Structures are given as C-alpha cells and as structure tokens.
Amino acid sequence: MNASSTSLFSELQSENLDNVIAYGDLNCPFCFALHQRLADWGLLERIEWRLIVHAPELSKTNFSLEDQSLLANEVFSIHHRAPDVTVKLPRTRPGTEMATELIYALGKISPTSQATLRLALYQSLWLEGRDIADPAVLQEIVNETGLIDILTQDGGDNGAVLNVSQNDNNDGATTDVESLAVWQFLQEQKSAPTEFAKWQSDWESNAHFDRRIPIMTHRTSNNLLLGLPTEEALYQFLLGRREHFVNHDVCVFQPRPVVALYGSMDNLWPVVRIVRESCEVLHFSDLDQCQEMLVKNDNVDFLIIEHEFVEDIVLDALTHLATNRRVAWVLASLIGSDAAEIRALKNGATEYMPLDRSPEILNARFDKLVTDRRDTSAMAEHARIDSLTQVSNRRDFQFRIEQEWRRLADRGSGNCSLLLIDIDFFKPYNDTYGHLAGDACLKRVAAVLSNNVKEPTSLVARYGGEEFVALLPETDLSQASAVGERLRQAVTSEEIEHSAGTHQNIITISVGVASATPVSGGTAGDLIHIADDHLYLAKGAGRNQVCSQGSRWGEVN
CATH class of the missing domain: 3.40.30.10 (Glutaredoxin)
Known part of the structure; x- marks a missing residue:
C-alpha cells in the first residue's frame, strides 16, 4: 500500500x-x-x-x-x-x-x-x-x-x-x-x-x-x-x-429458462417433474392463448408440444411461430415411436423427447437443451459486442435504432435522439503513442461514455474507428444536447495525455446531436445523417464541442 x-x-x-x-x-x-x-x-x-x-x-x-x-x-x-x-x-x-x-x-x-x-x-x-x-x-x-x-x-x-x-x-x-x-x-x-x-x-x-x-x-x-x-x-x-x-x-444475471408446455398436463407431467425446480413453467391447452403468449413474450426459451395432443395444422402453426420468435421447440410423445420422431425431424424440432424413457434420460436430454441454448445465446451476445471496447458494435446499434424508430412510429409520439461522437485528432495520437496506446485510449473513452450515459433505455456503441454513438430514445433535443455536453466534460476530465492534440494536450471529443419524432416518410437513417452533419459542423468549428440543431455547447476556438 x-x-x-x-x-x-x-x-x-x-x-x-x-x-x-x-x-x-x-x-x-x-x-x-x-x-x-x-x-x-x-x-x-x-x-x-x-x-x-x-x-x-x-x-x-x-x-x-x-x-x-x-x-x-x-x-x-x-x-x-x-x-x-x-x-x-x-x-x-x-x-x-x-x-x-x-x-x-x-x-x-x-x-x-x-x-x-x-x-x-x-x-x-x-x-x-x-x-x-x-x-x-x-x-x-x-x-x-x-x-x-x-x-x-x-x-x-x-x-x-x-x-x-x-x-x-x-x-x-x-x-x-x-x-x-x-x-x-x-x-x-x-x-x-x-x-x-x-x-x-x-x-x-x-x-x-x-x-x-x-x-x-x-x-x-x-x-x-x-x-x-x-x-x-x-x-x-x-x-x-x-x-x-x-x-x-x-x-x-442468468435467469431460469422459461418452458412453455402445450398439451395435457397429465401426459406432460414427466417433463414438468424434471424442469419445475430449475425453470419457469407455463402450461397451455388452448391454441390461441399459447400463440398470444409467444407473440407477447421475448423471454420464452423452450416450447414443448405433446405429439398426441396436436393435429398437423396446429403443429405447423405453433412451430412456425416458435421458429420466428427464436424459441427452441421440442416434440414429446407418451410412447417413443419412429412415426413421432420422423414428425419431429421433418418439422425442424430442436429435440424429440419420448416420455416413456427413464427420468435420468429425460433429465440428461433437457440439460443438454439448456446448455446448447446458453451457448447459442452467448454466441449471439459476442456477435453484438465490440471486442476491443466491450460496448455494443455497429451491427447492434443498427438493429436497436431501427427497433426504437419503429416502436415510436407505431406509437405516433415520442422523440428519438442520437449523439455521434468522434475523438479529436485521434490519428496523430496513434502516430505519437502507437497503436497499443490507441487501443487503450479507445477502451478508456468507451468506458467513460458508458459510465455517463445513465438513461435506462439508452445505448452506447462503437460506430467505427474512433467514432461512437449514443442512442437516446424518449429524449428530446435539449435533453440530448445536455447529455452530449456531459460526455464532453467527462472525457475532458479524464485528462488523457495527448501532446499532439490542440486542446490543452489532452484527449477531447466532438459531438453531433440530432433528434426527431419518427413519422411516416422519415427513417432512422435520416437521424444518423443529421447527427453526422452536426458532428461535421462541430469539428469544423474547432472541435471539443457539442453541436445540435441551432446551438453549440462547449469550448469553441
């Protein structure tokens, strides 16, 4: 010490x-x-x-x-x-x-x-x-x-x-x-x-x-x-x-898997017995109720369908919906049979589960389902995270901004704001300190941005190179500009040495701000272009500042 x-x-x-x-x-x-x-x-x-x-x-x-x-x-x-x-x-x-x-x-x-x-x-x-x-x-x-x-x-x-x-x-x-x-x-x-x-x-x-x-x-x-x-x-x-x-x-947090059952509870009881301690269990015997649940919930992991309970038309409807909702589905039959297994395989089941097998076999099958599901989820998580900075990547940002834009457009009200952020004079920083130091700088700035964007539905992502974005749903222009200024000050206060920069020999950022109410005829891409235009204005006016529609914040040279 x-x-x-x-x-x-x-x-x-x-x-x-x-x-x-x-x-x-x-x-x-x-x-x-x-x-x-x-x-x-x-x-x-x-x-x-x-x-x-x-x-x-x-x-x-x-x-x-x-x-x-x-x-x-x-x-x-x-x-x-x-x-x-x-x-x-x-x-x-x-x-x-x-x-x-x-x-x-x-x-x-x-x-x-x-x-x-x-x-x-x-x-x-x-x-x-x-x-x-x-x-x-x-x-x-x-x-x-x-x-x-x-x-x-x-x-x-x-x-x-x-x-x-x-x-x-x-x-x-x-x-x-x-x-x-x-x-x-x-x-x-x-x-x-x-x-x-x-x-x-x-x-x-x-x-x-x-x-x-x-x-x-x-x-x-x-x-x-x-x-x-x-x-x-x-x-x-x-x-x-x-x-x-x-x-x-x-x-x-690794929540309990959510298992939806469709069929007779008596017949599916061997499944319930092995999953009830480790999973959240939902049961349906009504098709409409089961379909409504799948549409409204994003957290269902498995749908287990009783083979003897469903006709082909019902099976087609449920499995099509499960596939679209990315829910792994399993066909379970009271007695194992080639016909039931072929039916499962032809319809794209994740697993076929004959319920006349021993509890140990059923438990092992379900454990493998859970493990495979977690591995798939982990791969999806890696696919949306920038490996260097550990914030969301551009792909995840594009998905989220389109999702938020559609949500607000469907509702017909609410602002969606965006900050486009660029590290000032980053190329000279790399040339002066080396690429390893440049990577460390990117990680540190990303952490500062994540640390200071506190709005619950917000997203910070790496947009490319030394550019980052902050997506701020339900935030108007004035609020978004204030967030941008908060980020600018936070990065400045880190006092990351940059002798090749022009702002007090420390790392600074420039921020372009855009805000809009999603309406018919506008797109999320329009919002990105507006933010990019204002980032260009902020850099052209001397950098180390926040520029939005009709205003500038920060230190202006």
Missing part, C-alpha cells in the same frame, strides 16, 4: 459507511474479490452486503466445458485486476440458493453470525474449492465456524426448537442429507419471511444495475459502482468522491 493509499485508508476508518449497500452472489469471483478486500480493510461489519442468486439454473444443469472456460477467464481477470486478492480456480461454479438461505436464516437469529458465515463460505469456495451447494459441505463449514450451537437453539421468529443430531460422517459413508443439522434447520425456517426475496427482486428490477454483480450503491444518493474496481477507485467511491464507476469485470 503506497502513501496515497495509506492516507485514503485512514480516512475510510472515520467515514460513515452505514448507507453503503452491496449486492453479490457467493459463486461470483468478482464479488468474492470485492468482499475479501472489504474484509481485509475491516469494513464488512460497516457495509450491508445483500446476497442474491444470479444463476439459479446452476443448481440443476450440467457445468459445461464452456462454463469452465468462462469461470477460468474470470479468475484470470481477477489475478490481473486485483493482485492484492488471492483467488483460486474451483472445479465448478456451484448453485448458491441453499447457502444463501442458510446465511439469511442464521442472521435472523444471530445477526453477528451472518458476516462470519458469509466470509467462511466465500473463502471455502474461492480459496479451498469446496462445493458449497453440497449440504454436507455446508454442515462442515457451520461446524468449523463454531455456529453449530445456533442451529440447535431457539428457531427465531417462529419459536420452534430444533431437535437435531450432528452427523460428522467420518466413516466416508454417503451422508443422509435429512439427518444434517443445516438441512433440518432450513426446513424449520421455510415459513419464515425472507428479506432475501426482496433483495433479489430489487436487484433484478433496478434498470441501473443491469442485472450485474458486484454492485455497490448508496441509500440516499444515486452513487453507483458496478464491477470490480481498483483499490484506488474503491477508496474514492466509499469516500463519496467518485459517484459513478463501471467496468466489465462482472457476473451477469
């Missing part, structure tokens, strides 16, 4: 941190690194840490090679981003619902035990590689932390007294889960109100959180930290000197 860090650390000891809230999951390595850093600084008891579950399906689905690769890359990133934190790669990323419920339940009885158990669970996974989804492992950790007595005391709010016996299982035999103290304790606590559910809902529904972790926020301000910060950035945020921090060292 250098002298500057030592001074800031001393200030933290006297800082009031009661209003700081953190959101994290036990199986996110970035959350562990942040949590461990706070523990090393002696701040765990002074900050409210709210545990959520960001990947609920991990409890039931296979951990694929792709999942292992992602986890290894995340741990590798921490080694470079936070060298002060020791973290080791575990064999798997376990589900955390049971461990999280245990922490909450213990905390209701003994609040001081919550931080103790949370730290022990984090370290057990990320330093020792233990599977904290295993009830026997949870029992071991509770024993090691000396919290076993709490499990055998008064059950808390419900007044239940737990009569349990501890099973150390020292003989290597398979543990009887129902005999474990932690298991019995959680069964007793099932009826207790769970603040955990509210934390989960708050995290999922907050547009600024973007369903990412770790998150730190403030009860009485809009201050937001998203991702794993450097030590310096964390100091500045906790001291209130940095209001907004975002980087890409995060874990992203």
Whole structure:
C-alpha cells in the first residue's frame, strides 16, 4: 500500500459507511474479490452486503466445458485486476440458493453470525474449492465456524426448537442429507419471511444495475459502482468522491429458462417433474392463448408440444411461430415411436423427447437443451459486442435504432435522439503513442461514455474507428444536447495525455446531436445523417464541442 493509499485508508476508518449497500452472489469471483478486500480493510461489519442468486439454473444443469472456460477467464481477470486478492480456480461454479438461505436464516437469529458465515463460505469456495451447494459441505463449514450451537437453539421468529443430531460422517459413508443439522434447520425456517426475496427482486428490477454483480450503491444518493474496481477507485467511491464507476469485470444475471408446455398436463407431467425446480413453467391447452403468449413474450426459451395432443395444422402453426420468435421447440410423445420422431425431424424440432424413457434420460436430454441454448445465446451476445471496447458494435446499434424508430412510429409520439461522437485528432495520437496506446485510449473513452450515459433505455456503441454513438430514445433535443455536453466534460476530465492534440494536450471529443419524432416518410437513417452533419459542423468549428440543431455547447476556438 503506497502513501496515497495509506492516507485514503485512514480516512475510510472515520467515514460513515452505514448507507453503503452491496449486492453479490457467493459463486461470483468478482464479488468474492470485492468482499475479501472489504474484509481485509475491516469494513464488512460497516457495509450491508445483500446476497442474491444470479444463476439459479446452476443448481440443476450440467457445468459445461464452456462454463469452465468462462469461470477460468474470470479468475484470470481477477489475478490481473486485483493482485492484492488471492483467488483460486474451483472445479465448478456451484448453485448458491441453499447457502444463501442458510446465511439469511442464521442472521435472523444471530445477526453477528451472518458476516462470519458469509466470509467462511466465500473463502471455502474461492480459496479451498469446496462445493458449497453440497449440504454436507455446508454442515462442515457451520461446524468449523463454531455456529453449530445456533442451529440447535431457539428457531427465531417462529419459536420452534430444533431437535437435531450432528452427523460428522467420518466413516466416508454417503451422508443422509435429512439427518444434517443445516438441512433440518432450513426446513424449520421455510415459513419464515425472507428479506432475501426482496433483495433479489430489487436487484433484478433496478434498470441501473443491469442485472450485474458486484454492485455497490448508496441509500440516499444515486452513487453507483458496478464491477470490480481498483483499490484506488474503491477508496474514492466509499469516500463519496467518485459517484459513478463501471467496468466489465462482472457476473451477469442468468435467469431460469422459461418452458412453455402445450398439451395435457397429465401426459406432460414427466417433463414438468424434471424442469419445475430449475425453470419457469407455463402450461397451455388452448391454441390461441399459447400463440398470444409467444407473440407477447421475448423471454420464452423452450416450447414443448405433446405429439398426441396436436393435429398437423396446429403443429405447423405453433412451430412456425416458435421458429420466428427464436424459441427452441421440442416434440414429446407418451410412447417413443419412429412415426413421432420422423414428425419431429421433418418439422425442424430442436429435440424429440419420448416420455416413456427413464427420468435420468429425460433429465440428461433437457440439460443438454439448456446448455446448447446458453451457448447459442452467448454466441449471439459476442456477435453484438465490440471486442476491443466491450460496448455494443455497429451491427447492434443498427438493429436497436431501427427497433426504437419503429416502436415510436407505431406509437405516433415520442422523440428519438442520437449523439455521434468522434475523438479529436485521434490519428496523430496513434502516430505519437502507437497503436497499443490507441487501443487503450479507445477502451478508456468507451468506458467513460458508458459510465455517463445513465438513461435506462439508452445505448452506447462503437460506430467505427474512433467514432461512437449514443442512442437516446424518449429524449428530446435539449435533453440530448445536455447529455452530449456531459460526455464532453467527462472525457475532458479524464485528462488523457495527448501532446499532439490542440486542446490543452489532452484527449477531447466532438459531438453531433440530432433528434426527431419518427413519422411516416422519415427513417432512422435520416437521424444518423443529421447527427453526422452536426458532428461535421462541430469539428469544423474547432472541435471539443457539442453541436445540435441551432446551438453549440462547449469550448469553441
């Protein structure tokens, strides 16, 4: 710790941190690194840490090679981003619902035990590689932390007294889960109100959180930290000197797959039995209702159709709609038959599922469906992100602006605004500092732009080279111009050295602003052209400024 860090650390000891809230999951390595850093600084008891579950399906689905690769890359990133934190790669990323419920339940009885158990669970996974989804492992950790007595005391709010016996299982035999103290304790606590559910809902529904972790926020301000910060950035945020921090060292919400069933619930019950714990299940026996649901919802992952329930005309209608909505569909039959499988293959089914097979086979088939679906979604995510700057790419921007333009045009009201942003004198920067420095500059500017465009439905994208765009739906010209000026000032305040530039020897940007109400005869392309025209005017007038219809903001030479 250098002298500057030592001074800031001393200030933290006297800082009031009661209003700081953190959101994290036990199986996110970035959350562990942040949590461990706070523990090393002696701040765990002074900050409210709210545990959520960001990947609920991990409890039931296979951990694929792709999942292992992602986890290894995340741990590798921490080694470079936070060298002060020791973290080791575990064999798997376990589900955390049971461990999280245990922490909450213990905390209701003994609040001081919550931080103790949370730290022990984090370290057990990320330093020792233990599977904290295993009830026997949870029992071991509770024993090691000396919290076993709490499990055998008064059950808390419900007044239940737990009569349990501890099973150390020292003989290597398979543990009887129902005999474990932690298991019995959680069964007793099932009826207790769970603040955990509210934390989960708050995290999922907050547009600024973007369903990412770790998150730190403030009860009485809009201050937001998203991702794993450097030590310096964390100091500045906790001291209130940095209001907004975002980087890409995060874990992203992986919601439960949504499965729609069409057919008889009795006949499809073998499917329901294997998916109900890990998926959201919808059931339909009415064609119109099923079609309406598929049209109105973008989050359906699978449509499972009962072979015996549908005639060809109904199957054609459902599968055509599912294909158009990019929903993977499965044909399930009560009894496996060549005729049913041929019907599935001819109609383009993702999978054929004979329901007379063993539950283990059905479970394995569905696990593979979920894994393949996640891999496809990950590929789609990579296809829309610029690999260098990690903001959206031009392709994603074009899709989004067309989508927003059509939406507003159909509604007949509302403005759509656009900022076209260019880094001033970027070619001389590359020539002076080299292309590696140029890439670093692009990444830093992209992060500043993303950090300072806070509107919930907005989008920042790399348009090409050193040009970026900010799409601002539901924003008028005056508001968009103000956003542009905010971005200009934010980039300037970074003070990125540029001795070959003409503006105080630092990197600056020029911004062209356009705004319109989508109407018949106009296109999203027209909006882009107007923004481009005003960017040209901003550059022609001396750069380092914002130019919109009828106005200029910023420093004008």
